[in-house]
Amino acid sequence: MKKSCFFVLLLLFLVPQQAFGHSYVDSSIPGDGDVVDGGVGEIELFFTGGIEEHTTIEVKSEDGEVIELDSEEVDSPQYIASFLEPLGNGEYVVTWKAVAVDGHVTEGEFSFEVTGVEPPPEPEEEPSEEVMVDVDETEEAAEEIEVTEEIEEQTDDQEQSEVVEEEEASTSSSFMPIFFMIIVVVLIVFLIVQFQRRKK
Numbered sequence: 001m002k003k004s005c006f007f008v009l010l011l012l013f014l015v016p017q018q019a020f021g022h023s024y025v026d027s028s029i030p031g032d033g034d035v036v037d038g039g040v041g042e043i044e045l046f047f048t049g050g051i052e053e054h055t056t057i058e059v060k061s062e063d064g065e066v067i068e069l070d071s072e073e074v075d076s077p078q079y080i081a082s083f084l085e086p087l088g089n090g091e092y093v094v095t096w097k098a099v100a101v102d103g104h105v106t107e108g109e110f111s112f113e114v115t116g117v118e119p120p121p122e123p124e125e126e127p128s129e130e131v132m133v134d135v136d137e138t139e140e141a142a143e144e145i146e147v148t149e150e151i152e153e154q155t156d157d158q159e160q161s162e163v164v165e166e167e168e169a170s171t172s173s174s175f176m177p178i179f180f181m182i183i184v185v186v187l188i189v190f191l192i193v194q195f196q197r198r199k200k
Helices: 002-014 128-199
Strands: 024-028 036-037 042-048 056-062 068-077 078-087 090-099 106-116
Touching: 024 090, 024 106, 042 056, 056 068, 056 078, 078 090, 078 128
Parallel strands: 036 106
Antiparallel strands: 024 042, 042 078, 056 090, 068 078, 090 106
């Protein structure tokens, strides 16, 4: 009887504790309190026991913004989460939630800091559609003004030509009666002279 109890206790001792215990984070990359020089593209967690697929994390920035994950991979007892973009400068808090192989859920958190990430260059501002529309409208208005001015100049030239022609016509018409009167006077004088010569 004592031997049977001894063997049962020995078997219980030899069975891995992971089958009966909960899973906690044993280590991580980045680690708790680490200061990372450069962007962080993923987080790795190593648990003390086996974990299931429902294991996950939530990462928040120092402003409380939740960072979106690109993918999550569970390779028990390892968990890897990747980000859409590498994390920028600042402090981050990682809250993890693990589901152990025995179904128990454990939770915890740790934090780290990222430094040395150069901010992306600011994109050059492109003119807005409204500005481009205003420029187009201004150009169209300028073209319309030029056309209008050309039309007005042509109209003024035509009016001036008509005025000159009218003045010339009126001048020539005013000289005609005088010309005829001169001719008549000359004829009369000529006739008088001829008549006097005949009398002699």
